[in-house]
Amino acid sequence: MPYTANERRYEAMQYARCGKSGLKLPRVSLGLWHNFGSCDAFDNMRAMLRAAFDCGITHIDMANNYGPVPGAAEENFGRIFEKDLRPYRDELVLSSKAGYTMWPGPYGDFGSRKYLLASLDQSLKRTGLEYFDIFYSHRMDPETPLEETMGALASAVQQGKALYAGISNYDGETTARAAAILKELHCPFIINQSRYSIFDRTIEKNGLKAYAAAHGVGVIAFSPLAQGLLTDKYLHGVPADSRIKKSGVFLKESALTPERLAQIAALNELAAARGQTLAQMALWWVLKDSGVTSVLIGASRPQQIVENAAIVNAAPFTQQELDEIERIAAVR
Secondary structure, X not given: OOOOXXXXXXXXXXXXXXXXXXXXXXXXXXXXXXXXXXXXXXXHHHHHHHHHHHOOOOEEEOOOOOOOOOOHHHHHHHHHHHHHHHHHHHHOEEEEEEOOOXXXXXXXXXXXXXXXXXXXXXXXXXXXXXXXXXXXXXXXXXXXXXXXHHHHHHHHHHOOOEEEEEEEOOOHHHHHHHHHHHHHOOOOEEEEEEEOEOOEOHHHHOOHHHHHHHHXXXXXXXXXXXXXXXXXXXXXXXXXXXXXXXXXXXXXXXXXXXXXXXXXXXXXXXXXXXXXXXXXXHHHHHOOOOOOOEEEEOOOOHHHHHHHHHHHHOOOOOHHHHHHHHHHHHOO
């Protein structure tokens, strides 16, 4: 049956300007890091993307290596895009990244010009897109000159294969250097994608959040639920369909220490008192101030997307609630 988007989708979502750019992102964006691979159910992927757009989530984030297998998420997105979303292309912000291992040998990893631009062409082919709205360097490269990596991003924009340049997993000091290079190249650099959650304050410590706020660079947060720790799913054991059981690569069962579980339980109680799930509260916490443009959620089913998109209607945190979250998070 042909897909027709919810006519009231823009009433359900809030949008924020990405730094000082003209581009607005939904406060909640959808990432395809998990559950869009070659071993996942296509009909469920399609239902999730439909649910996201119906909720006003206009930003879909990918990377060349998302799967498994690497490239599968882009391919699956491309199939769904062609079936359902192509008529809405101008309403969508679609992004991809290159920087982690994608193919064997010395040219399929990190930040060389050869790798980034070859990967970009491959990603466009897999998705069936003419351009990405944002193309990212996915991680810092200690061996390639930053000028080369940023020059590749500028070339992507100049060639019309991307509208904006982004970087991911860059600290504050390197972000400042990258921004200066891209400014000289007249390349619109608008965003840094970094890990941020109640349990992970790296961007507060490495200067990124402060730099971005002072210089008009957008920040989009990934892993805002700490790979599922900031939900109630592990409070009563490890479910068979959980990320720990399915892969155990980024989150291992050893992370579920008694101290961590006590933190999760305390945060869960606070969320319930606010009338939210723990996941909803953790996402809303990431967006509590203007320092973060958007939060990237992952999902395994459409209802999760609907529930998490609803956070934009939540009540602001009181100072007492924020202080309590800090107290709980500090206990280890």
